[in-house]
Structure formats: C-alpha cells, structure tokens
Amino acid sequence: MRPAWRVADVRAAEEALMARLPEGTLMQRAAAGLARRCALLLEQVYGAHVTLLVGAGNNGGDALYAGAILARRGAAVTAVLLDPAKAHEEGLQALRQQGGRTADNPPATIDLLVDGIVGIGAKGGLRDAAAAALHKATDRGRRPTIVAVDVPSGVDVDTGDVPGKAVQADVTVTFGCLKPAHVVGPAAPLAGEVELVDIGLRPWLRADPAVLVPDRADIAEALPKHRPTDEKYTRGVVGVATGSKTYPGAAILSTAGALAGPTGMVRYAGTARQYVLQAHPSVIATDRITDAGRVQAWVIGSGLGTDAAAATALRTVLATSLPVVLDADALNLLVDGAMADLMRGRNAPMVLTPHDREFARLAGEAPGPDRVAAALKLAAHTNAVVLLKGDRTIVATPSGTAYANPTGSPALATGGTGDVLAGLLGSLLAGGLRPEVAAVTAAYLHGLAGREAARHGPVAAPDVAAALRPVLADLASPDAAAATHK
Numbered sequence: 385m386r387p388a389w390r391v392a393d394v395r396a397a398e399e400a401l402m403a404r405l406p407e408g409t410l411m412q413r414a415a416a417g418l419a420r421r422c423a424l425l426l427e428q429v430y431g432a433h434v435t436l437l438v439g440a441g442n443n444g445g446d447a448l449y450a451g452a453i454l455a456r457r458g459a460a461v462t463a464v465l466l467d468p469a470k471a472h473e474e475g476l477q478a479l480r481q482q483g484g485r486t487a488d489n490p491p492a493t494i495d496l497l498v499d500g501i502v503g504i505g506a507k508g509g510l511r512d513a514a515a516a517a518l519h520k521a522t523d524r525g526r527r528p529t530i531v532a533v534d535v536p537s538g539v540d541v542d543t544g545d546v547p548g549k550a551v552q553a554d555v556t557v558t559f560g561c562l563k564p565a566h567v568v569g570p571a572a573p574l575a576g577e578v579e580l581v582d583i584g585l586r587p588w589l590r591a592d593p594a595v596l597v598p599d600r601a602d603i604a605e606a607l608p609k610h611r612p613t614d615e616k617y618t619r620g621v622v623g624v625a626t627g628s629k630t631y632p633g634a635a636i637l638s639t640a641g642a643l644a645g646p647t648g649m650v651r652y653a654g655t656a657r658q659y660v661l662q663a664h665p666s667v668i669a670t671d672r673i674t675d676a677g678r679v680q681a682w683v684i685g686s687g688l689g690t691d692a693a694a695a696t697a698l699r700t701v702l703a704t705s706l707p708v709v710l711d712a713d714a715l716n717l718l719v720d721g722a723m724a725d726l727m728r729g730r731n732a733p734m735v736l737t738p739h740d741r742e743f744a745r746l747a748g749e750a751p752g753p754d755r756v757a758a759a760l761k762l763a764a765h766t767n768a769v770v771l772l773k774g775d776r777t778i779v780a781t782p783s784g785t786a787y788a789n790p791t792g793s794p795a796l797a798t799g800g801t802g803d804v805l806a807g808l809l810g811s812l813l814a815g816g817l818r819p820e821v822a823a824v825t826a827a828y829l830h831g832l833a834g835r836e837a838a839r840h841g842p843v844a845a846p847d848v849a850a851a852l853r854p855v856l857a858d859l860a861s862p863d864a865a866a867a868t869h870k
C-alpha cells in the first residue's frame with residue numbers, strides 16, 4: 385500500500401526532521417529531485433527553454449533552486465515571479481548566479497514549464513495573477529510539458545477537491561510522501577504521473593496516513609489461491625439476490641461479476657431466474673432466498689426494485705449472520721430507517737456500494753469536496769465498510785481507515801458496470817476476504833477490467849465482466865507479486 389498524508393502531518397514531520405538538519409537541506413533535496421526529473425523530461429538540457437512559474441512561498445523556492453541546477457547545465461531558464469517582493473530570495477539568487485533571468489511574462493518559447501506557484505500552503509483555486517500567467521504560458525500552438533512542484537497548483541491538497549482554476553500537469557514531483565490530492569478526487573488526474581522524491585521524511589510521519597493506495601502486489605497477495613485439495617464448497621459459495629422482472633439485466637451482470645470471482649459456486653435467488661440461467665448455465669438458481677441453500681456471503685440490491693418483495697428479500701439477507709454486499713436498491717431501501725434495527729443487530733460484515741446519488745440519499749447529504757471524510761463518516765455511522773464509487777473509488781472502514789483505488793477508468797461510466805462490481809465483491813467476501821480487503825480488491829480489479837475492455841473499443845457492462853478473466857490471469861502470473869502498479 386502506498387500511504388498519503390495530510391498537510392498538517394507533513395508539516396509536523398518536516399519540522400521534526402528540519403530541527404536536526406542544517407537550514408535549507410530539505411529544500412536542496414527537493415530541488416535536486418525536481419531538477420533530475422526535469423532533465424529526464426528534456427531531450428537535452430543544454431539549450432532547452434525552461435520557464436518557472438514562481439509563487440510567494442517555498443514551493444516557488446523549490447522551483448527556483450531546480451531552475452538554478454538546470455541553468456548550470458546550460459538550459460535557458462526564465463522565472464516568472466507572481467509576487468516579486470515575496471519570491472524566495474536565496475532561490476532567486478541561486479538562479480541568477482547560474483545565468484537564469486526573470487521576466488514579467490512567459491517567453492515565446494517554452495519546452496518545459498515548472499509549476500512552482502503554490503504547494504502545501506495552498507488556499508482555494510489559482511488566484512487571478514497565477515491563472516493569467518499559466519494561461520499565457522500554456523495557451524499556445526505547442527503546449528509545453530508541465531511539471532508540477534509537489535502538487536498541481538490550485539488543488540485542495542488535503543481533500544483532492546478542485547475548487548477553481550488549477551494546473552493540469554504531465555508530471556508531479558512530490559517530496560517526502562504522497563498527499564491526498566495525488567490520489568483522490570478530481571485533483572488526482574491533474575497530477576499526471578506522480579514521482580515521489582525521498583527527502584528523509586518517512587520516519588517522522590505519524591503511523592496512520594490519511595489514505596492508502598493499493599498496488600498490484602497487494603491485490604495479487606489478497607486474492608485467494610486455489611489449493612489442490614479444493615472442491616467447489618471449500619472455495620466458498622456466493623448468493624446473489626439482484627435483478628427483477630423489470631431489470632433482469634442487473635441479475636445477469638451481477639452474477640457475471642460473481643462468476644469471475646474466486647468462489648466455487650454462484651447461487652441466484654430472485655425473479656430474474658430464467659434470464660440468469662440462460663446467460664450463465666453454471667449458476668444454481670431459485671426464486672426465493674430462503675430456498676437458495678447455503679452460501680458464505682450475499683450480494684443484494686442491483687436492479688432489485690424497492691417494492692414489498694424487495695424489502696422482504698433485504699430483511700431476510702440482513703437477518704443472516706453472513707457477510708453482505710448492499711448495492712443500489714438495497715441502499716435505497718435503507719433510507720427510511722426501517723432496516724436500522726436489523727443493521728445494528730448484525731455482527732457479520734456489511735459493505736455498502738453507493739454512487740454519489742445513493743450516498744446522498746443514505747447520508748442525507750452529498751459526499752461533498754472531502755470524499756474520504758464523507759465515506760469514513762458514513763462507514764462509522766452504519767458500522768459498515770463503504771465503497772464510494774467514482775473515478776477514484778474510496779473504501780472506508782468503520783474503524784477509520786480509508787483507501788483510494790488507482791485503477792479507475794472513465795470507460796466504466798456506463799450503465800450496469802456497478803452490478804458487475806457488486807457481484808465480484810460478493811464473491812471475494814464469500815471467498816473469505818475481510819470486507820475492506822474484498823472491497824479494495826474488487827474496485828482495483830474492476831478498474832483494470834474497465835481499462836482492458838476499453839482496449840477493444842467502446843465498453844458496455846458485459847465487456848467489463850468478460851475482461852475480469854484476463855485481468856485475473858495476468859495478476860496470477862508469477863511475477864505479479866513483485867510488480868507494482870503504476
């Protein structure tokens with residue numbers, strides 16, 4: 385897992401570390417890492433045109449020192465100072481000593497643009513002067529490569545919100561640790577590729593990061609492994625109570641997701657039984673949950689409807705002592721509080737899988753700009769793991785741990801992909817994974833499947849279910865455990 389910390393924690397760690405080092409050491413480390421990456425991005429440093437957008441704080445200082453290093457290697461470096469009176473003085477001196485210059489406006493030629501406008505000191509979206517300079521530097525025939533210093537300027541570092549204008553970077557070079565804006569919310573895609581430069585901060589950061597990002601090796605390790613002694617029941621059986629006469633497709637898609645998971649058998653209970661059997665002959669299907677036979681986890685809700693029969697089905701499932709995935713209409717059925725006692729009385733794990741509108745109905749308010757905090761709050765309130773869907777799906781536990789999925793793909797923004805996710809998640813739960821591990825694993829695999837499906841053209845939900853197989857095969861390959869997802 386790759387951890388990310390909030391600004392206050394970064395500042396506390398920096399303070400503790402800086403107290404033991406000569407002044408300026410951290411900034412030198414940061415600038416060296418930044419300059420190294422900039423040099424790699426330029427085909428040739430000598431003669432390259434580098435422009436620095438320099439704000440009033442230490443973020444601008446990093447840019448100026450990195451600019452000095454590049455200027456020493458022969459780059460033509462121009463610093464545009466957004467607040468000349470407050471620009472980092474020593475950094476500016478260093479740049480000038482190496483032949484760098486300052487200008488009021490970005491020059492005509494820019495190969496590489498360094499965004500040193502603002503870092504972890506950011507408040508709100510880009511201010512007008514910064515936005516204007518950025519516009520002048522980027523709104524041109526050939527857009528320069530943009531490297532953000534620490535974070536793309538204009539984002540909310542702690543939440544990943546983008547409250548106004550912000551930089552869209554190709555690469556972000558960050559220092560000491562990841563911050564939430566690199567991995568959650570609309571800020572995450574603005575960071576481009578994120579490189580973490582070690583400045584020695586890690587030992588000084590508190591033990592509990594704000595959010596964890598799984599990588600490929602985590603997922604490969606979490607997946608249940610087949611044993612030679614396995615038979616279908618030892619691998620777990622997942623029960624799927626989804627779909628309806630009106631929405632039989634949801635039943636087909638959620639069972640498709642479940643069939644791609646690690647369990648040895650999928651049982652289906654509901655009124656779309658005939659459709660499910662036609663699509664998936666290996667499913668054991670009944671009309672009612674009470675007739676379904678033994679399972680190790682239930683998935684309920686996708687396309688279920690909210691009528692009396694659906695409410696009865698949900699009550700039946702909640703009354704079991706089995707892990708449960710509550711999706712779509714199951715979440716809508718929770719809104720009026722009629723199931724609250726049943727929910728409170730449960731000891732077995734529950735995973736709620738809302739998208740934003742379901743979340744808003746359930747929590748009484750939209751997730752808002754701090755998606756991690758919102759998911760954690762709902763998880764604590766419901767005593768369930770919450771998987772809040774979106775570009776960077778969040779998984780939050782009642783005990784306060786949050787994860788952000790790195791694999792999402794806009795290809796998944798199409799009807800029915802959530803049903804596939806719910807089925808897969810149920811299978812992972814029935815396969816014995818802890819609820820938060822199952823949720824993180826399902827979101828990760830689902831995202832990869834969306835990407836895999838998109839390689840072959842426009843994506844529909846059945847393509848995502850089908851793509852889970854090659855994705856899982858790839859993860860199960862021997863080198864998967866050692867590899868890290870980028």
Ligand SMILES: NC(=O)C1=CN([C@@H]2O[C@H](COP(=O)(O)OP(=O)(O)OC[C@H]3O[C@@H](n4cnc5c(N)ncnc54)[C@H](O)[C@@H]3O)[C@@H](O)[C@H]2O)[C@@H](O)CC1
Nearest residue numbers: 410411440441442443502503504505506507508509511534
């Ligand atoms: N503290 C440390 O030990 C280290 C800090 N480093 C750098 O220092 C940065 C933090 O520096 P600071 O605390 O000086 O803060 P910043 O440089 O991030 O920002 C402070 C300045 O930005 C302006 N500003 C705030 N919001 C803005 C907005 N929306 N639009 C335009 N301007 C805005 C403010 O007027 C303020 O003067 C880090 O992000 C990192 O780049 C690195 O050098 C590594 C070491």
Ligand SMILES: Nc1ncnc2c1ncn2[C@@H]1O[C@H](COP(=O)(O)OP(=O)(O)O)[C@@H](O)[C@H]1O
Nearest residue numbers: 773774775792793794796797799800801802803
């Ligand atoms: N822009 C996006 N980028 C990445 N993933 C997305 C995006 N939009 C939606 N998704 C994913 O697609 C799935 C949609 O699920 P859901 O909203 O329940 O749709 P449905 O009910 O039609 O199945 C979720 O897993 C969500 O995280």
Ligand SMILES: [K+]
Nearest residue numbers: 502533535537
């Ligand atoms: K920046």
